[in-house]
Amino acid sequence: MSRPTASARPDPHMEITALILADLEQGVPPWTRPWAAEAPVSRPLRHDGQPYHGVNVLTLWAHAARRGYHRPHWMTFRQALALGGAVRKGEKGVSVIYAATVSRVDETSEVADDRRGGRFLKRYTVFNLDQIDGLEDRYPQPIAPPVAHRIATAETFFAATGADIRVGGDLACYRPDADTVHMPRFDLFPDAEAYYAVLAHEMTHWTGHGSRLNRDLTLGRFGDEAYAREELIAELGAAFVCADLGLTLEPRPDHAAYIASWLKVLRNDKRFIVAAAAHAERAARWLSGDRPSD
Known part of the structure; x- marks a missing residue:
């Protein structure tokens, strides 16, 4: 099977915008919805506790609110395995992005989008801690400071x-x-x-x-x-x-x-x-x- 052409690949900008627009059209900005939950206010966190930045924060907040997740940590399938956990069968992940730089355009690449100026958005899939078994002791429930x-x-x-x-x-x-x-x-x-x-x-x-x-x-x-x-x-x-x-x-x-x-x-x-x-x-x-x- 041939690889998709650059024009046929999903555009991360459009996907993220569609996600945000869907919430705004319901009158609920995704950057306010996480705090209707019982979990302490936090940015989404990586497996090592480092916070996500930029548009990935909005993406993960929006998906957490829609799916009812209350834990701030997100990680890849392999990161969960390496830590001794396992993503439950049938769970669906969320795509996050980062900007990468290339010296030339490679039309056979699987990565998506925006190569203007030698930069493009590359994506990978992460899962919320609520979707993962076996890591309860490593990531105790967060407690908000007074x-x-x-x-x-x-x-x-x-x-x-x-x-x-x-x-x-x-x-x-x-x-x-x-x-x-x-x-x-x-x-x-x-x-x-x-x-x-x-x-x-x-x-x-x-x-x-x-x-x-x-x-x-x-x-x-x-x-x-x-x-x-x-x-x-x-x-x-x-x-x-x-x-x-x-x-x-x-x-x-x-x-x-x-x-x-x-x-x-x-x-x-x-x-x-x-x-x-x-x-x-x-x-x-x-x-x-x-x-x-x-």
Whole structure:
């Protein structure tokens, strides 16, 4: 049997976008759904405890929510075997991706997609710990730290960024012209996690300043495509930061209006969700202090 041609191979960008669109069309962003479960808030984790990054976080969150998984760890079939476990018969895995570089185009390769500029997305299949037998002792059930500890960690985290955060008024926003973040008073939010979720969103905008990650922050009006793109980056950045801090990312009251604009952007550009997740990942790393050297 001949190998599929490059044009016949599934496009990872389109598959991921279709997954995200399906959830958004139901009004439920996949980056908020994991926290309806009883499991502690977390990024998806590899077999060695290292977190997944970028669009793989969204992919694994979405599949975990759909299938009812409550464990953060994911691994390949062979990794499970090497650790002394076994994927149960009939279980279906999830494809995750990574960017690879090639010196030339190999049309006979099994890997998928996007070789423009010598780069392409390569995929492999992973299984959730809930699909695997024999690893219960190696991966005990995770326990969330006390709320007070998580809040104290969040305070330290945002203070360490050095951002000019001004509290007062009734509007949460980032002002690029003044390079200032504005937040309503803490007590005006329903709980502490809601406050830090909004702050993480605005701080993701803050990372886009020309002196930092230099994203285009000339946003125009609500509903414009540029506005929707930056808002999606900020929302994903907030999700990544909150997951790293163990905090619940609660849906904002204005999510319905934002979802409509995100749907339009993703339907028009099947590759943007991967780019948006990459921007959000860089923002989360910047906020954590993981910054490029000068």
